[in-house]
Amino acid sequence: MKIIRDPVEMQQYSDALRHQGTRIGFVPTMGYLHEGHLSLVTEAGKRTDHVVVSIFVNPTQFSPSEDLEAYPRDFARDETLLEGVGTDSVFYPTKDAMYAGGYQTYVTVENISQNLCGVSRPTHFRGVATVVTKLFNIVKPHVAVFGQKDFQQLVVIQRMVKDLNFDIEIIGHPTVREQDGLAMSSRNTYLGPEERTSALLIKKALDRTRDLYVEGNNKAPVLLQKAKEVLEGSPRIKIDYLKICDAHTLEEIEEIRGEAVMAVAVFIGKTRLIDNYVFRNPS
Amino acid sequence: MKIIRDPVEMQQYSDALRHQGTRIGFVPTMGYLHEGHLSLVTEAGKRTDHVVVSIFVNPTQFSPSEDLEAYPRDFARDETLLEGVGTDSVFYPTKDAMYAGGYQTYVTVENISQNLCGVSRPTHFRGVATVVTKLFNIVKPHVAVFGQKDFQQLVVIQRMVKDLNFDIEIIGHPTVREQDGLAMSSRNTYLGPEERTSALLIKKALDRTRDLYVEGNNKAPVLLQKAKEVLEGSPRIKIDYLKICDAHTLEEIEEIRGEAVMAVAVFIGKTRLIDNYVFRNPS
Numbered sequence: 305m306k307i308i309r310d311p312v313e314m315q316q317y318s319d320a321l322r323h324q325g326t327r328i329g330f331v332p333t334m335g336y337l338h339e340g341h342l343s344l345v346t347e348a349g350k351r352t353d354h355v356v357v358s359i360f361v362n363p364t365q366f367s368p369s370e371d372l373e374a375y376p377r378d379f380a381r382d383e384t385l386l387e388g389v390g391t392d393s394v395f396y397p398t399k400d401a402m403y404a405g406g407y408q409t410y411v412t413v414e415n416i417s418q419n420l421c422g423v424s425r426p427t428h429f430r431g432v433a434t435v436v437t438k439l440f441n442i443v444k445p446h447v448a449v450f451g452q453k454d455f456q457q458l459v460v461i462q463r464m465v466k467d468l469n470f471d472i473e474i475i476g477h478p479t480v481r482e483q484d485g486l487a488m489s490s491r492n493t494y495l496g497p498e499e500r501t502s503a504l505l506i507k508k509a510l511d512r513t514r515d516l517y518v519e520g521n522n523k524a525p526v527l528l529q530k531a532k533e534v535l536e537g538s539p540r541i542k543i544d545y546l547k548i549c550d551a552h553t554l555e556e557i558e559e560i561r562g563e564a565v566m567a568v569a570v571f572i573g574k575t576r577l578i579d580n581y582v583f584r585n586p587s
Numbered sequence: 588m589k590i591i592r593d594p595v596e597m598q599q600y601s602d603a604l605r606h607q608g609t610r611i612g613f614v615p616t617m618g619y620l621h622e623g624h625l626s627l628v629t630e631a632g633k634r635t636d637h638v639v640v641s642i643f644v645n646p647t648q649f650s651p652s653e654d655l656e657a658y659p660r661d662f663a664r665d666e667t668l669l670e671g672v673g674t675d676s677v678f679y680p681t682k683d684a685m686y687a688g689g690y691q692t693y694v695t696v697e698n699i700s701q702n703l704c705g706v707s708r709p710t711h712f713r714g715v716a717t718v719v720t721k722l723f724n725i726v727k728p729h730v731a732v733f734g735q736k737d738f739q740q741l742v743v744i745q746r747m748v749k750d751l752n753f754d755i756e757i758i759g760h761p762t763v764r765e766q767d768g769l770a771m772s773s774r775n776t777y778l779g780p781e782e783r784t785s786a787l788l789i790k791k792a793l794d795r796t797r798d799l800y801v802e803g804n805n806k807a808p809v810l811l812q813k814a815k816e817v818l819e820g821s822p823r824i825k826i827d828y829l830k831i832c833d834a835h836t837l838e839e840i841e842e843i844r845g846e847a848v849m850a851v852a853v854f855i856g857k858t859r860l861i862d863n864y865v866f867r868n869p870s
Contacts, residue, residue, distance in 0.1 A: 315754045323606070406836070408697040409716070409750035415691050433692070434751075437720075441752040467692035468717075469724040471598045553689070 305386060306393040311402070311442045314395050318356070318444040327352040330445035330472075332436060335359040336376040340480035340488035342389045344449045347477050349390055356443050357386055358395040360402065364410075365431030376490055395443060402438065411437045413460045413467070419554045420456050420567050421578065424544055429460050436461055440470055448472055453479040453487050455565055455580040459554060479579070481507070487579045494575040502538035502572055509534035509546075510581040513566050517583055522560040524548040535570065544569035544576065551582060588669065589676040594685070594725045597678050601639070601727040610635040613728030613755075615719060618642040619659040623763035623771035625672045627732045630760050632673055639726050640669055641678040643685065647693075648714030659773055678726060685721065694720045696743045696750070702837045703739050703850050704861065707827055712743050719744055723753055731755055736762040736770050738848055738863040742837060762862070764790065770862045777858040785821035785855055792817035792829075793864040796849050800866055805843040807831040818853065827852035827859065834865060 308314045321328055329348030333341050341357075348355045359382055366372040379396065386394060410430050417429035440448070450458045458476045465474050480488050485507035486500075495503060509531040516527055528546055535541050549556050551563035564583040569576060591597045604611055612631030616624050624640075631638045642665055649655040662679065669677060693713050700712035723731070733741045741759045748757050763771050768790035769783075778786060792814040799810055811829055818824050832839050834846035847866040852859060 311752055315752075319754075323608075325606075404749075406746075407750055408699065409747050410695050410697065411692065411751075412695065413692045438750075438752045441754065444754075463689075464692050466687075467690055467721075468694075469594055469598075469721045471602075471724065471727075 305383070305391055307383070308393060308395050309397055309401070311397060314356075314442050315444065317393070318442075321354055322444060326354050327447070328443065328445040329353075329355045330358070330439070330443045330448040331355065332358045332360075332439050332448070332450075334361045334375065334490065335382050336378055336490040336493075337382045337385050338480075338488045338490065338492075340451055340453065342385060343480050344451060344477050345386065345389045345391055347475060348447060348449045351447050351449075351473075351475065352445075354392045355390070356393045356395055356445065357391050358397075358439050358443065360395075360397055360435070360439075362431060362435040363399060363403065364434055365428050367425060367427060370425075376493055395439070402435070410434050411464065411468075413464050416456070416460050416463050416554050419549065419556070420545055420547060421569060422456070424569075429457070432457055433460060433464050436464070437468070440472060445472055447475060449475045449477050451479060452476045452582070453489070453579065455567055455582070456554060459552065485511075487577070489577060491575055491577065495572060499540060499572045499575065502540040503577060505535055505537050505541060506568060506570060506577060506579045508537075509568065510566060510579060514581055517560065524556070524558050524560065527560075527566065531566065531568070535568075540572050542571040544571060588666070588674055590666070591676060591678050592680055592684070594680060597639075597725050598727065600676070601725075604637055605727060609637050610730070611726065611728040612636075612638045613641070613722070613726045613731040614638065615641045615643075615722050615731070615733075617644045617658065617773065618665050619661055619773040619776075620665045620668050621763075621771045621773065621775075623734055623736065625668060626763050627734060627760050628669065628672045628674055630758060631730060631732045634730050634732075634756075634758065635728075637675045638673070639676045639678055639728065640674050641680075641722050641726065643678075643680055643718070643722075645714060645718040646682060646686065647717055648711050650708060650710060653708075659776055678722070685718070693717050694747065694751070696747050699739070699743050699746050699837050702832065702839070703828055703830060704852060705739070707852075712740070715740055716743060716747050719747070720751070723755060728755055730758060732758045732760050734762060735759045735865065736772070736862065738850055738865070739837060742835065768794075770860070772860060774858055774860065778855060782823060782855045782858065785823040786860060788818055788820050788824060789851060789853060789860060789862045791820075792851065793849060793862060797864055800843065807839070807841050807843065810843075810849065814849065814851070818851075823855050825854040827854060 329352030331344045361375050411433040412430050513527050513531045546568045548566050551565045560583050567580045569578045612635030614627045644658050694716040695713050796810050796814045829851045831849050834848045843866050850863045852861045
């Protein structure tokens with residue numbers, strides 16, 4: 305497994321791969337990897353010849369009040385995990401290599417970035433779109449795989465790729481969960497034992513919604529009320545948002561007809577967790 | 588000379604060229620070509636194996652009050668001119684192919700875009716950076732050539748390429764002028780005969796500045812005052828801005844030490860013309 309730290313060296317390496325006809329798969333991460341990330345690497349490996357994983361805790365997607373410095377990091381552990389799933393290369397740049405002096409260029413996906421997580425994190429998706437543009441230009445992949453757990457991020461990236469004509473296929477991979485249903489996240493390590501128990505109500509609320517939808521309920525206010533009741537089962541949970549939106553525009557809807565998503569963000573103590581359920585067209 | 592209208596077809600064509608080891612040069616234009624554009628094509632041809640010229644009057648760099656609809660267009664004439672200088676391919680997309688329904692992604696180069704033309708055209712460089720990002724992703728060039736006449740545009744693109752890690756060499760090509768010194772521009776066709784005569788004072792003002800600088804004057808207020816006096820020789824000229832700036836940050840400076848630029852924009856009647864003089868380090 306090759307470790308590359310310099311952006312220009314990564315570009316030259318990807319150019320050489322491309323010139324040989326090798327198809328490149330890419331999984332961008334902020335490190336502190338869990339099985340969710342590893343499943344993205346496996347998925348990329350099924351679709352391409354050479355998988356590059358980037359590890360970079362991107363400062364531009366954190367606001368000044370957020371947990372940039374506290375964000376967990378363990379490169380040695382990540383390296384072992386990535387070797388274990390057959391990763392071909394790791395791009396692991398420094399902050400200075402990514403954001404040199406005088407840095408001032410940002411990519412904004414306007415409407416989709418504003419609802420859901422964009423309400424409490426107004427510059428978050430600008431940071432995500434910017435760093436992903438940079439990583440796409442450095443890694444030059446044919447395919448990139450993102451987790452559906454970060455549903456809004458996936459939709460933002462899909463829109464950006466379409467709008468800016470990136471010649472890259474974007475794959476959304478299903479959320480990987482712990483045995484008990486909690487969506488895997490690097491932030492789960494912040495949870496105390498009692499908080500961890502409360503966090504299970506997130507998946508329970510989404511399951512309740514799914515069951516009601518499958519039974520024929522497609523009115524958003526009804527589904528939201530039932531999900532809210534489940535989350536209110538723990539006084540530790542503070543809802544940041546709970547919404548049902550069109551799966552492509554992320555605009556709130558009253559009734560589920562096409563593809564839609566129930567998206568939820570909660571605070572448990574100081575930890576903010578997100579999850580979602582995607583309503584597929586009944587077939 | 589191949590004409591390609593579809594972005595995906597252009598990407599596939601460029602991929603095939605790259606896979607053969609062909610180096611691609613690129614000159615983005617809004618059409619209605621003059622010798623200035625053609626010199627960029629020739630320059631790109633010297634540096635690469637295959638030159639692609641794009642012709643696209645980009646709506647996102649015009650404000651609602653500006654001359655988008657009136658902007659001159661003549662594809663048949665452009666085609667003949669491009670054939671004449673050995674252009675290999677022309678990318679000539681429709682507006683709908685470039686900005687489909689739901690379009691919402693923009694690239695912003697923050698500080699550099701705000702001074703000079705950014706004052707009177709606050710969204711102009713956002714439109715330029717956005718369409719150039721799109722064109723880079725579609726044409727996939729190794730080298731792109733821009734005219735120094737649009738000096739701020741060149742600096743914005745250079746900064747964007749560095750910040751977003753585009754693996755593309757950006758060349759700034761010297762301004763091409765009419766016999767009498769007027770910088771070539773598609774907008775020169777708007778000028779009536781008397782306006783055309785007044786327009787010559789722009790180059791005269793820059794020449795006066797150059798002469799004073801070469802004689803040892805490096806104080807910006809003095810040079811600006813002398814240039815202003817030349818421009819005031821015609822009552823038809825209304826100065827939009829006349830500034831001396833650092834050539835990389837475009838921040839105004841009081842004294843010329845490193846690379847700097849005198850940049851000027853004037854209205855003559857309804858026509859807005861720009862020009863500049865770059866102060867090189869005395870050698």
